[in-house]
Amino acid sequence: MTSISIHPTVDSGYRATDASFSGGTLVCNCASNPVKVGIKGDIAHNHACGCTKYWKPEGAVFSVVAVAPTENVEVLENSDKLAVVDPSALIQRHACKECGVHMYGPVERDHPFKGLSFVHPERFEGKGWAAPGFAAFVSSIIESGYDPANMDAVRARLKEQGLEPYDCLNPALMDYIATWTAKNKGVLAV
Amino acid sequence: MTSISIHPTVDSGYRATDASFSGGTLVCNCASNPVKVGIKGDIAHNHACGCTKYWKPEGAVFSVVAVAPTENVEVLENSDKLAVVDPSALIQRHACKECGVHMYGPVERDHPFKGLSFVHPERFEGKGWAAPGFAAFVSSIIESGYDPANMDAVRARLKEQGLEPYDCLNPALMDYIATWTAKNKGVLAV
Numbered sequence: 001m002t003s004i005s006i007h008p009t010v011d012s013g014y015r016a017t018d019a020s021f022s023g024g025t026l027v028c029n030c031a032s033n034p035v036k037v038g039i040k041g042d043i044a045h046n047h048a049c050g051c052t053k054y055w056k057p058e059g060a061v062f063s064v065v066a067v068a069p070t071e072n073v074e075v076l077e078n079s080d081k082l083a084v085v086d087p088s089a090l091i092q093r094h095a096c097k098e099c100g101v102h103m104y105g106p107v108e109r110d111h112p113f114k115g116l117s118f119v120h121p122e123r124f125e126g127k128g129w130a131a132p133g134f135a136a137f138v139s140s141i142i143e144s145g146y147d148p149a150n151m152d153a154v155r156a157r158l159k160e161q162g163l164e165p166y167d168c169l170n171p172a173l174m175d176y177i178a179t180w181t182a183k184n185k186g187v188l189a190v
Numbered sequence: 191m192t193s194i195s196i197h198p199t200v201d202s203g204y205r206a207t208d209a210s211f212s213g214g215t216l217v218c219n220c221a222s223n224p225v226k227v228g229i230k231g232d233i234a235h236n237h238a239c240g241c242t243k244y245w246k247p248e249g250a251v252f253s254v255v256a257v258a259p260t261e262n263v264e265v266l267e268n269s270d271k272l273a274v275v276d277p278s279a280l281i282q283r284h285a286c287k288e289c290g291v292h293m294y295g296p297v298e299r300d301h302p303f304k305g306l307s308f309v310h311p312e313r314f315e316g317k318g319w320a321a322p323g324f325a326a327f328v329s330s331i332i333e334s335g336y337d338p339a340n341m342d343a344v345r346a347r348l349k350e351q352g353l354e355p356y357d358c359l360n361p362a363l364m365d366y367i368a369t370w371t372a373k374n375k376g377v378l379a380v
Contacts, residue, residue: 142378171341174357182333
């Protein structure tokens with residue numbers, strides 16, 4: 001057994017149990033008056049992410065993050081506890097000011113991801129959401145202080161768990177971004 | 191046989207013939223008074239690159255580009271024909287004003303690649319230089335107008351030619367960049 005830890009969801013071997021997951025309620029980590037955010041419908045592109053920006057549970061090396069259409073996101077309770085972590089960032093991560101959990105992060109700027117919100121499915125009260133399908137920005141864990149000498153083991157562990165490792169997003173999303181950019185520049189027909 | 195074309199060097203199945211390649215002279219495409227740039231010692235990290243910034247021969251979808259220490263680069267002839275393509279870019283690509291071939295591109299700014307120059311080995315007068323070893327920024331060819339519907343075929347063709355496709359740089363270089371960044375931020379010990 002390898003001792004490489006990725007994230008509790010991944011390490012536990014979590015698998016989706018409900019092929020027709022249709023949303024649920026995200027809850028922050030506060031014992032009292034938790035922020036609650038409703039998500040209508042399924043999430044998409046769930047993945048492990050090594051970048052330094054997303055909320056991670058204590059001890060996790062990667063975050064687990066997915067998207068939902070922003071129009072399907074609604075703050076249900078304790079919205080006064082939310083604040084945007086970095087207003088200059090592309091993703092407007094709304095975090096609970098008390099426990100620090102990021103509850104949703106809409107992209108509002110002109111961008112291929114405009115209209116989507118990034119959410120952490122592990123915060124759903126229920127289960128059934130799709131398991132992570134790949135690992136993005138793997139090399140970036142080094143920027144959080146992870147030992148570069150262990151990267152081969154990290155990538156091997158991710159593959160073992162069925163998460164193909166990428167140092168950016170996966171090819172489908174990278175092609176999607178490039179296509180949007182090409183259309184935006186007039187290089188491809190809209 | 192697939193009809194997917196990558197770059198003449200790749201399509202021709204070029205393989206290095208000289209394990210002890212020790213440099214040579216890069217020559218631009220001008221019939222008279224060509225720019226000549228001497229490279230002392232071997233090149234490194236030769237790869238196919240899909241980004242929109244590098245010089246490519248007519249009809250090529252990818253460029254082929256490698257690095258050499260800038261201290262090993264010397265303009266030998268017709269330096270007056272050289273101009274920097276984009277002075278604001280990280281890589282100061284010095285191109286021949288007449289034929290357009292990029293002759294060398296030093297990184298002078300504070301960056302993990304500072305002190306390296308990007309060169310196109312196919313411009314060497316001789317052969318023997320290392321063949322490309324991977325493909326970087328593959329999704330970016332879409333930004334040059336390449337049909338997104340053909341990307342699966344492009345990645346398959348690259349793999350067939352022994353060039354693992356990445357949408358950024360390869361893991362070794364991405365880890366190298368992240369390590370430099372972590373040290374620069376004080377997150378890892380220098």
